[in-house]
Amino acid sequence: MSSVPSTQRAWRVVTRGPPSKALKFVTDLPVPTKLESGHVLVKVEAAALNPIGYKLMKWLPNFVARRPITAEQDLAGTVVDGNGTRWKAGDAVWGITLGKPHGEGAMSEYAVLPQHCLAGRPPNVTPTQAAGIATTALTAYEALFDSAHLKEGQTVFINGGSTAVGAYAIQLAKARGLRVVATASERNREFVTKMGADEFIDYTKVDLAAHLSSNPPSPKFDGVLEAVGLIGNDLYAQSEKYLAPGGVFVSVGPQPEGLSDAGKFTKLLYNISAPRWFGGINRKWSVLAFSPREEVMTDLHNLFAEGKVKPIIDSVYAFEDALKAYDRIMTKRATGKVIVKVDPNVE
Numbered sequence: 001m002s003s004v005p006s007t008q009r010a011w012r013v014v015t016r017g018p019p020s021k022a023l024k025f026v027t028d029l030p031v032p033t034k035l036e037s038g039h040v041l042v043k044v045e046a047a048a049l050n051p052i053g054y055k056l057m058k059w060l061p062n063f064v065a066r067r068p069i070t071a072e073q074d075l076a077g078t079v080v081d082g083n084g085t086r087w088k089a090g091d092a093v094w095g096i097t098l099g100k101p102h103g104e105g106a107m108s109e110y111a112v113l114p115q116h117c118l119a120g121r122p123p124n125v126t127p128t129q130a131a132g133i134a135t136t137a138l139t140a141y142e143a144l145f146d147s148a149h150l151k152e153g154q155t156v157f158i159n160g161g162s163t164a165v166g167a168y169a170i171q172l173a174k175a176r177g178l179r180v181v182a183t184a185s186e187r188n189r190e191f192v193t194k195m196g197a198d199e200f201i202d203y204t205k206v207d208l209a210a211h212l213s214s215n216p217p218s219p220k221f222d223g224v225l226e227a228v229g230l231i232g233n234d235l236y237a238q239s240e241k242y243l244a245p246g247g248v249f250v251s252v253g254p255q256p257e258g259l260s261d262a263g264k265f266t267k268l269l270y271n272i273s274a275p276r277w278f279g280g281i282n283r284k285w286s287v288l289a290f291s292p293r294e295e296v297m298t299d300l301h302n303l304f305a306e307g308k309v310k311p312i313i314d315s316v317y318a319f320e321d322a323l324k325a326y327d328r329i330m331t332k333r334a335t336g337k338v339i340v341k342v343d344p345n346v347e
Contacts, residue, residue, distance in 0.1 A: 010108035011322050014068045019326035022057040031110045039112050041081040045343040046131035047106035048074040049329045070105030073097045076130035085115040092121040094130035119297035122305035126347040129311035132337025137300055140169035142290045148223030148248040152177035160227035162188035164337050167312045169225050170195040175308040191335055209234035212242040220244040226251040239283045248284045312336035
C-alpha cells in the first residue's frame with residue numbers, strides 16, 4: 001500500500017441533473033485505507049458508462065441517491081490490495097462496484113469492490129475493452145440463462161440487438177447453441193449480423209408487435225429479451241402469439257423518459273399484474289435485477305478468454321473528457337460501450 005497515494009482524482013455526482021450539471025471533477029478525494037473483510041482495492045485503468053447512470057443523475061433526488069458519490073460502476077484495473085482474498089496485488093481484473101462501503105464508483109483512480117464482483121482479465125482483452133463488460137454482459141447472461149432458462153437448440157428473440165446488452169446477448173446465445181432473431185435499425189444490420197444474429201428485423205420499417213403477431217415463428221420463440229427498456233406495452237401484450245407457452249418475456253426494465261410515459265407505464269404494469277381471466281397476459285414477464293455471482297463471473301471470463309464472446313466498444317474518451325463521453329451515450333446512437341480511460345497509458 002506504500003505506493004498508493006492518499007488522494008485521487010474522480011468524477012463525483014454532487015447534485016441532481018444532467019451530467020453537465022450533476023458531475024464535478026475533484027482532485028482531492030481520499031483513497032480508502034481501511035478495507036472491510038472481503039473487499040479489494042483496485043487501481044482503475046478504465047471505466048464504462050451505462051445509460052442508467054445519467055438517467056439516475058436526472059431522476060433521483062440527492063437524499064435518495066446519497067450524494068455525493070463517485071459516478072458509474074463498471075471498470076477494469078489492477079489489484080493493489082487483495083486484503084486476504086483470493087485476489088493478489090498485480091492481478092488484472094474487470095468488475096462492478098456496488099457503491100459500498102465508501103460510495104465507490106468506477107470513475108476514480110482507485111475503487112473498493114467486493115471480491116465476488118471481480119473477474120480476471122484475460123490477456124486477449126485490453127483494459128479499455130474489459131471495462132465495458134460487467135453490467136451489460138452480466139445482464140445479458142442472467143436474462144438468457146437465469147430468467148428465461150434458455151438451452152441449446154432453442155430460439156430467442158432479442159429486441160435491441162445493437163444495444164450493448166443486446167449485442168452481448170446475441171454472442172452469448174450463439175456461444176450456447178441458440179438460434180437468434182434480433183432487431184435494430186437498418187444502419188445497424190451489419191453490426192447485429194456480425195454479432196451472430198441468424199435473422200434480422202428492422203424495427204423502423206415494421207410495427208414489431210403487429211409484425212410478429214401476423215407472422216409468428218414456427219415453432220414460437222422460447223424466450224424474449226427486451227433490451228431497449230421500452231415503456232410501450234404492445235410487444236408484451238401480443239406475446240402469446242409469438243412466445244411459446246412456458247417461455248419468458250425478460251425486460252432490462254422499463255425506462256421512462258418523463259411524465260409523458262406515465263400512461264404507457266401504467267398500462268404495462270396492468271398487463272403484467274392482471275390475472276389471465278381479467279385481461280392479463282398468459283406469458284411470464286420478468287424484469288432483471290442481477291446480482292454478481294462468482295460462478296457467472298468465472299464463466300464470462302472463460303468465454304472471453306476463449307474468444308467465444310468479444311468486447312464491444314463504441315468509443316473511448318480521456319478521463320478529463322468524461323462529459324464528452326456522456327454526450328455520446330446520451331445520443332442513444334452508441335453501438336457498443338462508451339469507455340473513459342482513467343489511466344492514459346493503457347490500451
